[in-house]
Amino acid sequence: MLEVKNLSTYFKQGDSTVKAVDNVSFSVAKGEILGLVGESGSGKSTIAHSILKLIPASASVSGEIIFENRNLLQLAEPELIKIRGSKISMIFQDPFTSLNPVLTIGEQIAEVLRFHQGMNRQQARDRAIELLETVRIRNSGLRVRDYPHQFSGGMQQRVMIAIALACEPEFLIADEPTTALDVTIQAEILRLIVELKEKFNLGIMYITHNFGIVKNICQRVVVLNKGRVVEEGETGQIFSNPQQAYTQRLIECLRVLTHPPTPSLSKRGGGVLSADGGELL
Numbered sequence: 001m002l003e004v005k006n007l008s009t010y011f012k013q014g015d016s017t018v019k020a021v022d023n024v025s026f027s028v029a030k031g032e033i034l035g036l037v038g039e040s041g042s043g044k045s046t047i048a049h050s051i052l053k054l055i056p057a058s059a060s061v062s063g064e065i066i067f068e069n070r071n072l073l074q075l076a077e078p079e080l081i082k083i084r085g086s087k088i089s090m091i092f093q094d095p096f097t098s099l100n101p102v103l104t105i106g107e108q109i110a111e112v113l114r115f116h117q118g119m120n121r122q123q124a125r126d127r128a129i130e131l132l133e134t135v136r137i138r139n140s141g142l143r144v145r146d147y148p149h150q151f152s153g154g155m156q157q158r159v160m161i162a163i164a165l166a167c168e169p170e171f172l173i174a175d176e177p178t179t180a181l182d183v184t185i186q187a188e189i190l191r192l193i194v195e196l197k198e199k200f201n202l203g204i205m206y207i208t209h210n211f212g213i214v215k216n217i218c219q220r221v222v223v224l225n226k227g228r229v230v231e232e233g234e235t236g237q238i239f240s241n242p243q244q245a246y247t248q249r250l251i252e253c254l255r256v257l258t259h260p261p262t263p264s265l266s267k268r269g270g271g272v273l274s275a276d277g278g279e280l281l
C-alpha cells in the first residue's frame, strides 16, 4: 500500500552534507505492521518525515514514495495537506508536547474532524466521544471536557491515537510512541495499536530502537544503520537468523536487557543487575 523507492534525504550542515537517509527502499502492505529499527541517528524519523514531506525546504529529498499510485514527493502542498492526517496519520514519541494545553481533549479531536471532514460542532463532538471510546477512555462523554493535564501520560497517548484515527486513515506512522511511557502502559498502548490495525485493516510503519517491541507486534522488519537498509525480512527469520553483525548486536542488546547474566555468587557476592546491566545491589 505504501512503497518507498530509493529514498535519499540529505541535510546541509555548513559546508558538509549529512546523508540522513541514503537510497532506502521498502514497502508496507495493508494490514501489516512493518518495524523500522536502528540506533539513534540511523535515519528512522527522517524517513517518516520524508514520507509526509515534513522536511525543511533546505534539505534535498529524492526517490519515490508511492501511495495510491501517486508519488507523494511530487504532490503540491494543497494535495499533501489533504493526505496528511486524513489518509496517512502519524503519532509521535511524546504525547506531553503534542497536545495543546489550553484546549480541551474534545476540542482537539473536533478540530481535526471539522478541518478534514467538514463536520459541524455537534457532529464533531459526538464523533470525538466515540473516538475516545475506541481508544478505551472510560466515561468519554465527560472526559472530552477535560484538559490534557487532567489525563495521565498513557491516556494522553491514547488521545493522540484517537486524533490520528479521527479521519479513518489507511496508513499510520508511529514514531516511538511508547518511549515516554512506563512499561505497563507501553504494553497497553501496543495492544491497542495491534487491535486498531486489525479493526481498520491499517498498514502501519512502526519506528523503534527496541527489538523487543518488533518481536511482539511487527510482521516484517527493516534494519537501518547510518541511513542505509542493512537487513530486511520477516520478524521471525531476522530473530532466528540475523545476517548482519549490526542486527545481531541490536538483538543481543535485547537479550541482555531481558535476561541479564546471573553474576557468579562466589566472585560477585550475589550482585543483582539492573536492566541496563549495571549492578543495583
Ligand SMILES: Nc1ncnc2c1ncn2[C@@H]1O[C@H](COP(=O)(O)OP(=O)(O)OP(=O)(O)O)[C@@H](O)[C@H]1O
Pocket (backbone or CB within 6 Å): 011, 012, 013, 018, 019, 020, 038, 039, 040, 041, 042, 043, 044, 045, 046, 047, 056, 209
Ligand atoms: N532538520 C535536520 N537538519 C540537519 N540534520 C538533521 C535534521 N534532522 C535529522 N538530521 C540528522 O539526520 C540523521 C538522522 O536523524 P533521525 O532523527 O532521522 O534519526 P533517528 O533514527 O530517528 O534517531 P532517534 O532514534 O534518536 O530518534 C542524524 O544525523 C541527524 O542529526
Ligand SMILES: [Mg+2]
Pocket (backbone or CB within 6 Å): 044, 045, 046, 175
Ligand atoms: Mg527519531
